[in-house]
Amino acid sequence: MADAAAMFEVVKPGLATTVQDLGRPGYYHLGLPISGAMDRFALIAANRLVGNADGAAGLEAVFLGPVLKFSADAVVAITGATMPPKLDGVEQPLWTAFAVSAGQELSFGYLKAGARAYVAIAGGIDVPEVHGSRSTYALGGLGGYEGRALRAGDAVKFGVSAGSPRLGVTIPEDIRRNAPQSGTVLRAMPGLYWHRITEESQGTFFEDEWKVAPEADRIGYRFKGGRALDFVPREPPFGAGSDPSNIVDSCYPYGSIQVPGGTEPIVLHRDAVSGGGYFMVGTVISADMDLIGQLQPHQPVRFESIDMDGALAARREEKARLNRLGEFLGSS
């Protein structure tokens, strides 16, 4: 047990703190979703600050941060939600690499904005890889720390740092993505089973304000408050089921927006159920997926219709943000 000391003990687990990296692609056809950080940019930024590869495993803490007691010296960085970190009770800066000494306790203040904070530790969290990833898929009890969220008393190992941490460096605000405020817009491409709802409902879906429902997690985000959707009448196809929102069970794209019964849209996220029998009106574009991971319950959002060209332009903008991050860290 040469490296037995390089670990932290979970004093308090927070609400649902999981080990996540950039995910486990390639098994969706067997029902295993990609998993990984809901806000990928935030995890990548935290990893780069501590000198890790982009895909090193960190912690994702939602709404309420954990309390972690380190048994070895470490360098950490916290990004994502505005949930100020504290070392032995003394507040530390966000989006900044700072040193933790053996015996110190890392805790968090109350959440001020956003939903998910990311904790990167130089060397990365050392749990076994499953199918090429350390991400936790809690629904299937797979990956991460024993396939589940952290609990008090867990001893979590971290690796030996191979890169150079950027101690004291802070990522400027114009490179970060601002935490979603009121007036948040999720851009979505209509499609999939869009033709199943009436022209009027196609209009109201994008006009109405929706609020994040309490049922919002890594599998999907539910929204409520907009007008119910009306369906184009049909003879139910064999195998689809009698409800007008049913289809013959199909795959669900990441980001797809299903509306069971036509009432409350659900946007599937990194731990998506891979398929099922509800129609979908379209898909949130890849550039806006990180943003969903930072939405809090009751937060108002609107969906905005966008075409493929717009989606690809938004994708390029996100790439540019990543490039600016690289340039900043390369020059600072």
Add this chain to the structure above:
Amino acid sequence: MKTRYSFGGDEHIFVEVDEEMSLEAFFKSLSMTTAIREAGIDGITEICPANASFQVKFDPDVIAPDALMERLKGFEAAAENAEKTIDTRIIEMPVFYNDPWTHETLMRFRERHQDPKSTDLEYAARINGYASVESFIEAHSGAPWFVSMVGFVAGLPFTYQLVERSRQIQVPKYLRPRTDTPRLTVGYGGCFGCVYSVRGAGGYQMFGITPMPIYDPKGERSYLKDLFLFRPGDIIRFKPIDRETYDATLKEVEAGRYQPKIASVQFSLDAFNADPEGNNAKLLEALDG
């Protein structure tokens, strides 16, 4: 059969082979996904076959969405004319129908059911015109099933029975989904069967339970080293077992000695359509032989 193509955002193409379920639609979907996989197109990252549809995930930084869409459409004609024959496996799954665990669960959620006074099996037997639960179980276990999709959660097979449409079992899902379903419950909703790979929420009617694990997140069981048992295109035979056999099988499973009964078979849709019962008998022989 009218096939429809749609973008699912900037990273997915969704192909609805047909609006309704049929073995023909399933085979066309399987032929297309197999051909697309074999073509090894740069930029495709995942290919997910479903019952009567499929989905391709791609990286638009590698291949232009419109160009990929055109390429995928190009596979359709060949899939329609392809010989509808696959080399696959038939897997026997022992099922303890009417078991105490799903029974306890269904009683707990009775107020969410269409018919709170019957069990799920009694209800399914009645609305499908069977005189008794026994004759319904005979029909459910009498003909084999295609795994027409794997998904919802990790390793969960959707199954479609190899019988004419007039003999397909159909049941609605629960009025409101349960918050609990025992692991390895054999369930049914719409025209599809399923086996719950993990414990959790569910809306399918519950008919029984299998002692045979089908998903192992740690990859420790000898036949589940890559975590999942089922692939789309597998064939399943549900074999009714009693409590004694269930307990004995479970012991074997727990001791790490259990091996599912699996045989290689060829399935031809034309041969099946010409003689469903004779063709099914041949499939089952492969297991018993």
